[in-house]
Amino acid sequence: MSTSSKNARLNRKFDQIRRMEESGELKKKKSGNRALRKLLNNRLAIIGGVIFLLILLACIAAPLLTSYSPKAVDMKSILKAPSSAHLFGTDKIGRDVFARVLYGGRMSIAIGFGSALGCAAIGVLLGCYSAYRGGWFDSLMVRISEVFMSIPQLILVMMLVAILGQSAKNIVIIFVICGWGSCFRMARSQVLSIREEEYVQSLKVFGLNPFVICYKHILPNALSPIIVNVTLSTAMFILEEAALSFLGLGVPMEIPTWGNILNAAQDMYTLQNNWWMWLPTGIVVSLFVMSINFMGDGIRDTTDPTQQG
Amino acid sequence: MLLIITFIIYWLLDLTPGDPISYLMDPEALARLSESQVAALRAQYGLDDPFFIRYFKWLGRLLQGDFGFSSASGVPVIQIMAERLPATLELAVAALCISTILGSVLGVLGAINKGSIGDNVLTVAGMIGVSIPQFFFGVCAILIFALHLEWLPVGGRTDPEVVNFVGRIKYMIMPALVLGISMTAGVMRYARSSMLDTMNKDYIKTARSKGLPEWRVNLVHGFRVSLTPVIVLVGFRLPTLIAGSVVIETVFQWPGIGSAFNSAVRSQNYNLVMMLALLFVFMTLFASTLVDILTAALDPRVKLNG
Numbered sequence: 066m067s068t069s070s071k072n073a074r075l076n077r078k079f080d081q082i083r084r085m086e087e088s089g090e091l092k093k094k095k096s097g098n099r100a101l102r103k104l105l106n107n108r109l110a111i112i113g114g115v116i117f118l119l120i121l122l123a124c125i126a127a128p129l130l131t132s133y134s135p136k137a138v139d140m141k142s143i144l145k146a147p148s149s150a151h152l153f154g155t156d157k158i159g160r161d162v163f164a165r166v167l168y169g170g171r172m173s174i175a176i177g178f179g180s181a182l183g184c185a186a187i188g189v190l191l192g193c194y195s196a197y198r199g200g201w202f203d204s205l206m207v208r209i210s211e212v213f214m215s216i217p218q219l220i221l222v223m224m225l226v227a228i229l230g231q232s233a234k235n236i237v238i239i240f241v242i243c244g245w246g247s248c249f250r251m252a253r254s255q256v257l258s259i260r261e262e263e264y265v266q267s268l269k270v271f272g273l274n275p276f277v278i279c280y281k282h283i284l285p286n287a288l289s290p291i292i293v294n295v296t297l298s299t300a301m302f303i304l305e306e307a308a309l310s311f312l313g314l315g316v317p318m319e320i321p322t323w324g325n326i327l328n329a330a331q332d333m334y335t336l337q338n339n340w341w342m343w344l345p346t347g348i349v350v351s352l353f354v355m356s357i358n359f360m361g362d363g364i365r366d367t368t369d370p371t372q373q374g
Numbered sequence: 375m376l377l378i379i380t381f382i383i384y385w386l387l388d389l390t391p392g393d394p395i396s397y398l399m400d401p402e403a404l405a406r407l408s409e410s411q412v413a414a415l416r417a418q419y420g421l422d423d424p425f426f427i428r429y430f431k432w433l434g435r436l437l438q439g440d441f442g443f444s445s446a447s448g449v450p451v452i453q454i455m456a457e458r459l460p461a462t463l464e465l466a467v468a469a470l471c472i473s474t475i476l477g478s479v480l481g482v483l484g485a486i487n488k489g490s491i492g493d494n495v496l497t498v499a500g501m502i503g504v505s506i507p508q509f510f511f512g513v514c515a516i517l518i519f520a521l522h523l524e525w526l527p528v529g530g531r532t533d534p535e536v537v538n539f540v541g542r543i544k545y546m547i548m549p550a551l552v553l554g555i556s557m558t559a560g561v562m563r564y565a566r567s568s569m570l571d572t573m574n575k576d577y578i579k580t581a582r583s584k585g586l587p588e589w590r591v592n593l594v595h596g597f598r599v600s601l602t603p604v605i606v607l608v609g610f611r612l613p614t615l616i617a618g619s620v621v622i623e624t625v626f627q628w629p630g631i632g633s634a635f636n637s638a639v640r641s642q643n644y645n646l647v648m649m650l651a652l653l654f655v656f657m658t659l660f661a662s663t664l665v666d667i668l669t670a671a672l673d674p675r676v677k678l679n680g
Contacts, residue, residue: 109498212378215662219617220635220654227639227647228386304507308621311509312636330513331625340517347510355505362501 110363116356120349124170133161136319162326166346169321170353176233176322177303180240185295187241188248189284195249196256197279207253210246218243219305226314233316236309240302251294255287289368296361300354307350323350379655380436384429387648451649454634459653462630465549465623466615472554473611477561478604482597484562485569496562503559508618512552512625519548549626553618557611564607569597605668612661616654 123130155161195206213221225239259265260283268278303323309315310324311331318325323346330343484493572578616632623632631650638646 109501212382215659216379216651216655217612217614217616217658219620220651223620223635223639224386224647224651227644300505304505307507308509311507312621312624312640314636314639327507327510327513330510343513347507347514351502351506351510354507355502358501358505 107363107366109359110366113356113359113363116352117360120170120353120356121174124167124174127164127167127171131161131164131167133164136160136321162342162345165321165326166323166349169323169326169346170349172233172316172320173303173306173323173350174353176237176240176306176316177299180237180244180302181295181299183237183241184244184248184298185291187245188250189252189291191245192249192252193256193279193284193287194276196253197260197275197283203253206249210249213243214246214250219308222305222309223314226309231314231317233320233322236306236316240305244298244302248291248294248298251290252287255290256283259283259286289364293361293365293368296357296364300357300361303350303354303357380433380652381429383648383652383655384432387644451646454646455631455650455653458629458631458634461628462619462623462632464546465553465628465630466619468546468550469553469557469618470611470615472550473557473561474604476554477558478565478601480558481562481565481604482569484566485573488570497566500559500562503556506556508552508556509621509625511556512549512622515548515552516625549622549628552625553615553622556618557614560611560614561604561607565604568604605665612658616658 191206195203221243222239225242226235229235229239256279265278265283268282273282306315306322307324307327310322311327313328313331315324316322318328326346327343327350329339330347480496484496487493619630620632620636622628623630624636627633631653635647635650635654637643638650
C-alpha cells in the first residue's frame with residue numbers, strides 16, 4: 066500500500082520533470098556556463114569589466130577620438146588649460162595631453178599585458194614540466210626561482226635597466242626575467258596536485274609521451290588560477306612601468322606612456338600650477354589598474370571554490 | 375642563498391662596461407697615477423685573473439667591508455651606506471608600524487562585521503588603495519598638504535636649523551604615512567581573511583557558548599590567533615616596502631638608500647648600483663629569517679627546519 070503510493074508520487078514528480086524538459090523550461094535555466102553566470106552576478110567585477118573595456122577601447126580607437134598626434138609639438142599653444150579644443154590641455158611643448166593619454170595607454174597596456182603573458186608562458190612551461198618531472202630538474206628550478214624571488218623586484222628591474230639600457234623592448238624583457246617566478250610556482254603547485262589524479266596514472270600506463278600528458282592533459286585543468294595570475298600581474302606590471310618611467314628609468318621619454326606623462330609631476334611648479342598635465346593621467350591609470358584588479362578577483366571568486374568569503 | 379646572489383651580482387658587475395679599476399680605487403688618486411702604476415695595481419687586485427678567482431677575491435674584500443668606490447663622487451660606497459641607511463630604516467620602520475597596526479585593526483573590524491556596509495566599503499577602499507600608483511598618491515599628498523595647506527614641508531629630511539628629533543618629525547609624517555597607507559590595503563585584506571578563518575574555528579564557538587562577552591571572544595580568542603599569519607605577511611611585504619621606499623624617497627627627496635639607488639642607476643654608476651642592490655637583498659633575507667624565527671616563537675605548531 067505504502068510502496069504503491071510512494072511509486073505514484075515519484076511517477077508524478079518524474080512526469081513533471083519530463084514535461085518541463087520537453088517544454089524547454091529546464092534547459093533555459095541551466096544554459097550558460099555556471100562560472101560565467103556567477104561572474105555576472107559579481108557587481109564589482111562587472112563595474113571593473115566595463116571600465117576596463119571603456120579605457121581599452123578608447124586607447125585602441127585613439128586616432129578616431131583625437132585628431133592630435135601625441136608627439137606633435139605646437140609652440141603656439143603651450144600649457145593651455147583644458148578646453149574644448151584640448152580636452153586635457155597641453156603640456157610644456159604644446160603636445161595635447163588627451164592624445165598622449167590615449168596613445169600612452171596603448172603602450173602601457175601593451176607593456177603590461179605583454180610582460181604578463183611572457184611571464185605566464187615561461188612560468189607555465191617550466192612549472193608544468195618541472196612539477197610533472199620532479200627529481201633534480203624540479204629542485205634546480207625551484208632553487209633558481211627562489212633566487213629570483215628573494216631579490217626585491219623593483220631593485221632587480223632597476224639593476225637590469227642600468228645594464229641593458231632603456232627601451233620599450235628591454236622593459237618587457239626585464240619584466241619577464243623578474244616576474245616569471247611567481248607564475249612558475251603557481252603552475253608547479255597546481256600540477257603537483259593534479260599529477261596524482263587517476264587519469265594521469267592511466268595516461269602514463271598507456272605510454273603517452275610525458276610532454277603530451279603534461280601540456281595537453283594536465284595543463285588545461287590547471288588553467289584558471291593561471292588566468293587570474295595573468296590578469297593581476299598585468300595590473301602589477303602597468304603600475305611598475307608607471308613607477309619606473311616616473312623615476313625616469315622606464316621607456317625613453319619621447320615615447321608616450323602613462324608613466325612618462327606622469328613624470329611631469331616631479332616638477333614642483335607643474336605640480337602646483339598645471340594640474341591637467343598629470344592629474345587626469347593618474348586617475349586613468351588608477352582606474353584601469355583598479356578595474357583589472359576587480360576583474361581578476363571576480364574571476365578568482367568564480368573559478369576557485371576555496372577562495373570565497 | 376646569499377652566496378648565489380653575490381655571485382650573480384658579481385657576474386652582472388663583470389658584464390657592465392668600464393674598467394673595474396675605476397671603482398676599486400679613489401678616482402682622484404687614480405687620475406694621478408701613471409700607466410705602469412695602473413698596470414701594477416691591476417695585478418695587485420688580480421684583475422687579470424680568471425673569473426672565479428676574481429670573484430673569490432672580490433668576495434673576500436666584501437667580507438672585510440671594502441665595497442669599492444662610487445665612480446661618480448669618489449666616495450667609498452660604505453660611507454654612502456652609513457650615511458643613508460639610518461634615514462631609510464627610520465622611514466621603513468615607521469611605515470611598517472603604520473601599515474601593520476592600521477591594516478590589522480581595519481581587517482579585523484571588517485571580519486567581525488562581515489557583510490555589513492562598513493566591511494564592503496573597506497574592501498572596495500582596499501582595492502582602490504592597491505591600484506593607485508604609490509608615487510601618484512605621494513604627489514597628490516604633496517600638492518594638498520605641502521603646497522596648498524602648507525602644513526608640512528615638501529620634502530627632505532631636516533632643516534639646517536632644526537636639530538632635535540621633534541623638529542624632524544614634521545618631515546617624516548608625509549612620506550611615512552604615504553608609504554604606510556599604500557601598504558595598508560594588502561595587510562587589511564590578509565588580516566580580514568585570516569580573522570574570518572579563525573572565527574570559524576571550534577574554540578571560538580566554545581568561547582561563545584561559555585557566555586563570554588563578544589568583545590572578549592573577538593579580541594582575546596580571535597585576534598591573538600589570527601595575528602600570526604599577519605606577522606608572516608610582514609616578511610613577504612618587505613620587498614614591496616623596499617621597492618616602495620625607492621619610489622617614495624625620490625618623490626619626497628628623502629636622503630635614504632632608495633634615492634641613492636635611483637640616482638646611481640640613472641648615472642650608470644655600476645658599482646654603487648650593485649652594492650646597494652646587495653644591501654637590499656641582504657636586508658630582505660635577514661628580515662625574512664627574522665620572521666621565520668618570530669613565527670616559530672609565536673606559533674608552537676611551526677618548527678624551524680621542520
